[in-house]
Amino acid sequence: MASDYQEIKQKTIGLKYAINGLIFAFKNEINMRVHVLVTIIVIMLGFFFQVSFTEWVLLFLTFGLVLSSEVFNTAVEMLLDYLAPEWHPKAGIIKDLTAGGVLIASSIALIIGAIIFIPKIITWMM
Numbered sequence: 001m002a003s004d005y006q007e008i009k010q011k012t013i014g015l016k017y018a019i020n021g022l023i024f025a026f027k028n029e030i031n032m033r034v035h036v037l038v039t040i041i042v043i044m045l046g047f048f049f050q051v052s053f054t055e056w057v058l059l060f061l062t063f064g065l066v067l068s069s070e071v072f073n074t075a076v077e078m079l080l081d082y083l084a085p086e087w088h089p090k091a092g093i094i095k096d097l098t099a100g101g102v103l104i105a106s107s108i109a110l111i112i113g114a115i116i117f118i119p120k121i122i123t124w125m126m
């Protein structure tokens, strides 16, 4: 009984800290706000064009890919700014690498979005 309580308490606190991290990323990272805005616009487009179940799954997978890669990118940037605030080529390449990860995720999301929406937009315009 007591261990159940501890487990629930730990999970609740863990979730609180995780949400705290997401709020921090949203407030402090313009790129995060841009990704969230694009996510909301794509969800609205999904309802407008009545995308299929499979297309929703693909879209949500790409949202997760882009948003989580941006959160990890922010975490690495902050970690480096804290641990190695001085200018160093290694710090620079580490930041470039995580930014590259976000670029890959965003490019894949763009391609998937184009595959799903471009045919629907063309049909809608005709």
Ligand SMILES: Nc1ncnc2c1ncn2[C@@H]1O[C@H](COP(=O)(O)OP(=O)(O)OP(=O)(O)O)[C@@H](O)[C@H]1O
Pocket (backbone or CB within 6 Å): 029, 031, 077, 084, 085, 086, 087, 088, 089, 090, 091, 092, 093, 095, 096, 099
């Ligand atoms: N300490 C450093 N040493 C060497 N190069 C760095 C350092 N900090 C940043 N850079 C270079 O400047 C680039 C931009 O770094 P910065 O920390 O400003 O992130 P950013 O790309 O502006 O990210 P964001 O816009 O998400 O905050 C890095 O990708 C890296 O090439």
